[in-house]
Amino acid sequence: MKPSQFLTLLFLAFSFQASAQNLKALVGGTLIDGFGGTPIRNSVILIEGEGKSGGRSGKVIVSCPGCNPR
Numbered sequence: 001m002k003p004s005q006f007l008t009l010l011f012l013a014f015s016f017q018a019s020a021q022n023l024k025a026l027v028g029g030t031l032i033d034g035f036g037g038t039p040i041r042n043s044v045i046l047i048e049g050e051g052k053s054g055g056r057s058g059k060v061i062v063s064c065p066g067c068n069p070r
Contacts, residue, residue, distance in 0.1 A: 024048075 024047045031043035 026045040026047070028042055029045070031040040031045065033039065
């Protein structure tokens, strides 16, 4: 293996590890919709940095400005 290939792989390994450390998952709670929607039991809430998203386990809806998730 060439030194440049090794350094590239090493860099990628640390990049993925650093991003994974910033992700948290809150699993199994009840998610309450602040707009009067039906509460979601056994929800998953993902928190990465300042961003937040939540939904049913296996189907997470990410809210973003200007989009209309269904």
